[in-house]
Amino acid sequence: MPESLSQPDAAPSRHGEPLLQVNDLQVSFKTDDSRVRAVRGVSFDIYPGETVGLVGESGSGKSVTNLALMGLVPSPPGRVDGGSVMYDGKDLLKLSPLQMQSIRGRRIAMIFQDPMTALNPLMTVGQQLTEMTRLHLGLSRRQANEKAAEMLELVGISGASRRLRDYPHQFSGGMRQRVMIAMALSCEPDLLIADEPTTALDVTIQAQILDLLRELQERRGTSIILITHDLGVVAETCHRVLVMYAGKVVEKSDAGPLFASPQHPYTQGLLQSLPRFDQVQTTLRAIPGQPPDLGNLPEGCSFRSRCPLAIDRCAREEPPLASVGDRREAACWVAEENANG
Amino acid sequence: MRDLLSYLFKRFIWMILTLLAVYTVSFVLMRAVPGNPFSGERNVPPAIERQLKARYNLDAPPIQQYFDYLGGIVTDFDLGWCMGLEDYSVNQVLAEGFPVSATLAIFALVFAIILGVTAGVISAVYRRSPADVALMAAAVLGIAIPNFVLASLAILLFVFTIQIFPAGGWGTLQQIALPAFCLGLPVAAYIARLSRAGMLETLSKDHVRTAFAKGLPKRTVILRHVLPGAMLPVVSYLGPAVARVLTGSLVLEKIFALPGLGSHFINAATQRDYTLAMGMVLTYTVLLFVMNTLVDISYAIIDPRVKLQ
Numbered sequence: 001m002p003e004s005l006s007q008p009d010a011a012p013s014r015h016g017e018p019l020l021q022v023n024d025l026q027v028s029f030k031t032d033d034s035r036v037r038a039v040r041g042v043s044f045d046i047y048p049g050e051t052v053g054l055v056g057e058s059g060s061g062k063s064v065t066n067l068a069l070m071g072l073v074p075s076p077p078g079r080v081d082g083g084s085v086m087y088d089g090k091d092l093l094k095l096s097p098l099q100m101q102s103i104r105g106r107r108i109a110m111i112f113q114d115p116m117t118a119l120n121p122l123m124t125v126g127q128q129l130t131e132m133t134r135l136h137l138g139l140s141r142r143q144a145n146e147k148a149a150e151m152l153e154l155v156g157i158s159g160a161s162r163r164l165r166d167y168p169h170q171f172s173g174g175m176r177q178r179v180m181i182a183m184a185l186s187c188e189p190d191l192l193i194a195d196e197p198t199t200a201l202d203v204t205i206q207a208q209i210l211d212l213l214r215e216l217q218e219r220r221g222t223s224i225i226l227i228t229h230d231l232g233v234v235a236e237t238c239h240r241v242l243v244m245y246a247g248k249v250v251e252k253s254d255a256g257p258l259f260a261s262p263q264h265p266y267t268q269g270l271l272q273s274l275p276r277f278d279q280v281q282t283t284l285r286a287i288p289g290q291p292p293d294l295g296n297l298p299e300g301c302s303f304r305s306r307c308p309l310a311i312d313r314c315a316r317e318e319p320p321l322a323s324v325g326d327r328r329e330a331a332c333w334v335a336e337e338n339a340n341g
Numbered sequence: 342m343r344d345l346l347s348y349l350f351k352r353f354i355w356m357i358l359t360l361l362a363v364y365t366v367s368f369v370l371m372r373a374v375p376g377n378p379f380s381g382e383r384n385v386p387p388a389i390e391r392q393l394k395a396r397y398n399l400d401a402p403p404i405q406q407y408f409d410y411l412g413g414i415v416t417d418f419d420l421g422w423c424m425g426l427e428d429y430s431v432n433q434v435l436a437e438g439f440p441v442s443a444t445l446a447i448f449a450l451v452f453a454i455i456l457g458v459t460a461g462v463i464s465a466v467y468r469r470s471p472a473d474v475a476l477m478a479a480a481v482l483g484i485a486i487p488n489f490v491l492a493s494l495a496i497l498l499f500v501f502t503i504q505i506f507p508a509g510g511w512g513t514l515q516q517i518a519l520p521a522f523c524l525g526l527p528v529a530a531y532i533a534r535l536s537r538a539g540m541l542e543t544l545s546k547d548h549v550r551t552a553f554a555k556g557l558p559k560r561t562v563i564l565r566h567v568l569p570g571a572m573l574p575v576v577s578y579l580g581p582a583v584a585r586v587l588t589g590s591l592v593l594e595k596i597f598a599l600p601g602l603g604s605h606f607i608n609a610a611t612q613r614d615y616t617l618a619m620g621m622v623l624t625y626t627v628l629l630f631v632m633n634t635l636v637d638i639s640y641a642i643i644d645p646r647v648k649l650q
Contacts, residue, residue, distance in 0.1 A: 072553055097559075105556030112554075117547040122569050122644055131565075132555045167645045183555070 018045035019190055019223050020069070020108075025083035027061070027068050030076060034295040038064045040247040041083070043321075046191060051217060051224040053238035053255065055231065055270070059291055061247040062227045066193045068093070070110055071100040106136040109184035113196040115176035119168040125152075126164030129183050136187045151182035155212060174205035178212065185216060195227045210237050231274055235259055243267050246292050246302040249321060252329040263330040263339070265307045301332070309334045345638070348649035356630045360623060364414075367622045368407055371615050378424035378613045397424055397616075410619075420623075421616040425608060431620035434605055439624065441511060442594070442601035446586045448517050449525035453582070457529040458575065461536025465544065465571075466563060476533065483530025488589050492523040492596045509598035520597040524589050528582050532575055539571035546570070569643055576640055580633040587625060 027039035039061040046052055054062045067073045068080050071092065085092040092103065112118040120128055129148035133139045139147060145164065152160035155178040168176055177197060184192055194213065198206040214237055217224055226238055234241055234255065241258045243251040243266065251264040262268045269287035289306035292298060298305070301314040313333050321329045324339035379385055379393050394400040398409055413419040420431035460480065464473040499519060500508045506519045543549060544567055552566040553559075594603030602621060609617035641647045 070554055072550065101556045101558055103556070104554055110551075110554040112547060112551060114547060118551045120548040120552065120566050120570075121646060123566075131557065131561075135561075136556060169646050180551075 016048070019048050019087070020046040021084075021086040022046075022065075022069065023084045023086070025065060025068055025085065026081040027064050027073055027078060028081050029078050031295060036295040037081075037297070038078075038247055038294060039068065042244070042247075042249050043083075044242055044249065044252065046223050046225065048190070048223055049217070049221045050239045051214075051226055051237055053234035053241040054225055054227045054244060055229060055234055055241060056244035057229055057291060059294070060244040062244050063195055065244070066110070066195060066225060066227060069193065070104055070108060071095070071097075072104075102136070105132050105184075105189070106187045107189050108191045108193065109187065109189040110193040110195065111177070111180045111184045111197050114200045115173055115180050116200065118180055119176055121168055124165055124167055125171070125179050129164070129179070129186060132183060133186050147186060148182075151186045152179070154185075154216070155179070155182040156208075157182070173201055174208065177201060177205075177209055181209070181212065181216070185220070185222070188220065189222065191223045191225065193225045193227070196229070197226070198233060199228070199230070206233075213237065231259075231270060243270070246297065247294060248302070248331065250303065250331045252321065254327060257325070257328060263324045263328060263335040264303075264332045265309050265334070266303050267330075269306075344649050348637075349634070351650075352630070352634050356627065359630065360626055363622060363626045364411065364619070365407075367619055368410075371613065371618060372403060374613065376613050378615060380613075397422065410616075414623075420620040423614060423617045425612040425614035425617060431616050434617060435602070435620055435624055438600060438602035438605055441599055442587070442590055442603065445517065445520055445524065445590055445594070445599065445601060446583065448521035449528065449586050449590075450579075450582065451525075452521055453525035453528035453532055453586075454575075454579075456525070457532025458536050458572070460529070460533040461538075461575075462540055462563070462568065462571075464533065464537040465540030468541065473537075477537070480530040480533045483526050484534075486527070488523050488527055489592050489596060491526060492520070492593055495519055495523050496596075509596075511599050511601075516597075520590075520593045520599060524586055524593050527589070528585060532578065532582070535574045535578055536571060539574045540567060543567045543570040573640065573643060576636055576643065580629070580636045583632040584629055587628065 022045070023043050025039055025042045026037070029036045029038055038059075042061070042065050044052070054065070056062045064073065064078070067078075069085055069092065073080055080093055083093065087103070087107070092100070095103070119125070126145065126148055129151060130139075130141070130144035133144045133147050134141070137147075145161075148164055149161040152163060157163055157175060157178055163171075168179070171179060181197075192213075197213070198209050201209060210233060213224060213226075216222065224237075226233070228234060238255045241251075241253055241255050242249050243258075243264060245266050251258070251262070251267045253263070258267065259271065262271050266287070273285045273287060275284060287306055292302050292305070299318075300316050301307070301310070301319055304310045304314045307314065309332075311334060317333075319331045319333045319336065321331045322336045324330045324332075324335050330336070377399070378397070379390055385393070391400070398406055401409065410421060413421060418432070420435075423429045423431055423434060426434065460476045464476045467473055496508060496519070499506045507513075507516050510516050549562060549566055552562045557566075590601060591603035591606050593599070594601040595607070602624075605617060606621045608614065609621060637649065641649050
C-alpha cells in the first residue's frame, strides 16, 4: 500500500457486543427472464465506534446489502430472500414497516453518493433538516431549527442559521454532502451507512468530507459502514474492510493487514490496479475479464475465470469464507491452503 | 419581488405586441373570407346595403377601417357595434356572456384538477395494481371521447334515465354541474396521466430515497417530497388546459343552452360578424396570456430553481 497515506487510529476494542450482526443475507432482483441474486449470503458484524469499509466494483452487491439493512430494497423487483440483521435484540428484516420507520434515520442513518440529487430541490435545507428531528425526537419547530443550525455548524457550514432558508441549489457539491451528513447525524444514530459519500466530489473536497466523518465519529462514537470502490478512501478511514465480489464477501480483514498482504486473489488484483506514485508506470494494471452475470453464475468460485491462481477445485466447489490468519478470512481455496499449510 | 415586477412588465409588453399581431391577422383573415355580414339568402337592396355599410364604417378603404377600429379599441376599449346582433355592442355581449363562460371554465378546471391529480397519484402509488389499470384505462377513454359525445351520453343518463340534473339552462349549481363535468372530464383524464407520469418520475429520484431513509412515513414522503415535484408538468399543462376548456365550451354551451360566449363565437364566425369575432378573439388572447403568466409564476413558486425571465 502507499505508505504516505495516514492511517486511522487503531481499531476500537472489539470486546463487547456487536452493534449489528448481519447473517447470511440474501437479496435478489427479478428481471424479465430470471432472478438475479445480487447478495448471496453476506455475513458480518459491526462493533460500536468502528468504521468498516465495504469494497467492491459496481454490481458486487455492496449498495444492495446496505439498502437491505435499511429495509429500502426497492420492491418489486427486489426481494430479501433470507438471512437476518440483528440489531438491539431484534431482526430488522422481520420488523413491521412502522417499526422500521422508527429505526431508519433515528438509529441507522444513511448518506448517499450524489449530494447533487440526494436533497429535495424544492425544499429549503432547513425544512429538510428539521423534519427528521421533529419526527423522531419530537422537537418543536423552534427547537428543531436550533438543532438544525447547530448541526450545520458542526459540519462546518458558516452562517448556519441564515443558510437554513437556502435551497440545495444554492450550495456547492461539498456543502450539500455536509448538509447530508448533518441531516444523517441529527438524531444521533448508532450507525451511519455512507454509500460512496465522496465519489461525486473532487479530491480536495473528498478529503475534507472524510476528515469530517472521522472527526464526528471520534466525537460521537458512531459506527460507520463506508461503501466505496476507492481503496485510497478505505486506507485513510477504515478500521476493518470487507471485500465483496459477485454478491459475496470474499475477504474480511483489519485494514492494515489487508493492504500489507491481501489474501484473496481478487483483493490482490484490486490493489495491483491502483496507480502507484512511487513507481514509474506507463499503463494501468487491470484485472482481466468481466464480473460474472449474477443471473447466470458459473459453478464453483465466481472469480475463477479471472483468477491467476485458479486450481481444479475452484471449478467444482465454491470456496466458503475461511480463516486465513489472525482475524482474517478469505473465500479462496488457494489462500486457505497457503494459510493452513 | 423586483424580479416579479419586471417579469410582469415584460409579459405585459409582449401581450400588447401579441394582441396587435392577433388583431392584424384576424382582420385580414375575416375580410379574406368570401361574403360579408349582410350577405344572405335574400339580397338586400343596394341602397340599404350602402347605408348599412356606412353605419359600420365598411365603406371606407380597408386600411382606413383597420386603423379606425384599432383606434377605438386602444382609446376607449370600444369594440364597436355587433354586425349580426341588432342594437348590441360587442362590449355588451362580452359583459353578459363572459361571466357565464368563465364560471363554467373555472368549475370544469377545478373539477379536472381534483379528479385528475387524485387519480394520477393513486395510480402511481399503487402502480400496476388493478386500481392503476382501471384508472388509466378510464383516462385513455376520457381523452379519446369528444366532449359532445360525452355530453349526449351524460344527458341521456343523468337527465332522462336518472333524473337528477336539468337538461340545460343557467343559474343554479345543478345546472352548472353537468356541463362542467363534460367539459372537465377529458382534461381530468389528461391531468391524471400527467400526474401519474410525474409521480413515477419523482418517486424514482434520489431525494425520495433519502426521504425514506430518514424514516418518514410513506404518506409524508408522498405528500411532501413527491407530490410538489410531480405537479410541475401538470402546472405547465394548465395553460393549454384553459385553452382547451374555452374552446370546448363553445360546443357544450350550445348543447346545454348556456348563455355564454360560445354560441356568439360560432355565430360571429358563420355570419361574418367582423366586430364580434374580433372581440372574441382578442378577449381569448388576453385570457390565455394571463393564464400562461399565472402558470409561469406558480412554476417559479413551486420550484425555487426557476427564475422568472
